[in-house]
Amino acid sequence: MHRRPVAAILTVLSFVVVSAACNRTTTPAESRTDDADRTADAQQERAGEISRLDQRIAEIEREYAEKSQKVASGARIATAGLKEELKEDVANVRQAVDDLRSTSPENWWERHEQAMARTAEDVEADVRRLAGKLAPVPAPTGTTGEGVSTAPFTSRRDAFVERLRARVEAMDNALENIDARGARETEVEDTRARVQKLNDDIGRLRTAEADDWWEVTRVRVTEYLDRVEASVDRLDNDKS
Numbered sequence: 001m002h003r004r005p006v007a008a009i010l011t012v013l014s015f016v017v018v019s020a021a022c023n024r025t026t027t028p029a030e031s032r033t034d035d036a037d038r039t040a041d042a043q044q045e046r047a048g049e050i051s052r053l054d055q056r057i058a059e060i061e062r063e064y065a066e067k068s069q070k071v072a073s074g075a076r077i078a079t080a081g082l083k084e085e086l087k088e089d090v091a092n093v094r095q096a097v098d099d100l101r102s103t104s105p106e107n108w109w110e111r112h113e114q115a116m117a118r119t120a121e122d123v124e125a126d127v128r129r130l131a132g133k134l135a136p137v138p139a140p141t142g143t144t145g146e147g148v149s150t151a152p153f154t155s156r157r158d159a160f161v162e163r164l165r166a167r168v169e170a171m172d173n174a175l176e177n178i179d180a181r182g183a184r185e186t187e188v189e190d191t192r193a194r195v196q197k198l199n200d201d202i203g204r205l206r207t208a209e210a211d212d213w214w215e216v217t218r219v220r221v222t223e224y225l226d227r228v229e230a231s232v233d234r235l236d237n238d239k240s
Contacts, residue, residue: 046100046214053097053225060229064090067235086231093228096221108213109153113160115220116201120167123198126191130184131174137166153210161206168199 064086096115103111128134172195180188201220208216 042214049218050097050100053100053221056225056229057094057097060225060232061090061094064232064235067232070236086228086235089228089231093221093225096224100217100221103213103217105210105213108217109156109210112217112220116160116164116198116205120164120198123191123194124167124171127171127174127195130180130188130191131178134174135170137163137170157205157208161202164198164202168195168202171195172199 099111124134175188175192175195178188204219205216
């Protein structure tokens with residue numbers, strides 16, 4: 001009677017075990033569990049980000065209240081035009097962070113469109129005040145120059161991007177030949193920077209996908225908060 005070596009038997013058994021493990025398929029129940037885990041992780045990450053933004057908002061509101069009190073007392077003078085603008089911005093940025101809690105894949109694009117359109121209108125108002133007028137915005141041509149998808153989300157995105165690009169171009173043209181000095185020159189340069197920022201935002205939006213809903217929304221709100229924070233920092237730049 002021949003006996004196989006123990007080592008050979010163990011090798012065969014190991015091969016069988018490894019093969020069985022490799023051939024094992026994930027069950028539907030396991031797939032659902034994995035999906036649920038990923039969803040829970042994403043929700044936890046979003047909640048953490050909102051909490052961090054809440055803390056920043058609280059600090060901005062505290063600093064804004066302190067500086068507003070100094071301005072009201074006459075100890076400091078608010079930078080021209082900034083006091084009225086900031087009062088609205090501080091309230092709006094708080095609302096923007098609060099809205100993150102109810103933003104979802106179903107409603108994010110409508111909210112994002114509205115927020116970017118409001119930004120464009122605000123910048124446009126400053127451009128009109130400084131330049132006196134804006135050239136008429138051309139009607140959409142139906143293409144961004146790189147082709148418009150017929151998919152429901154991307155076609156709506158492409159059309160929106162094209163409309164905003166046309167408005168930005170009109171603003172750029174209006175600001176191009178303004179001859180300003182002193183404080184007015186600073187205001188013109190600030191407005192040019194805002195137009196460029198809007199143009200950069202549009203460029204990023206052009207490649208956004210529906211699945212990017214949280215990242216696109218988070219970046220927009222965070223950058224708005226950054227801008228308001230910078231404005232609060234210079235609220236009381238001028239001494240009385």
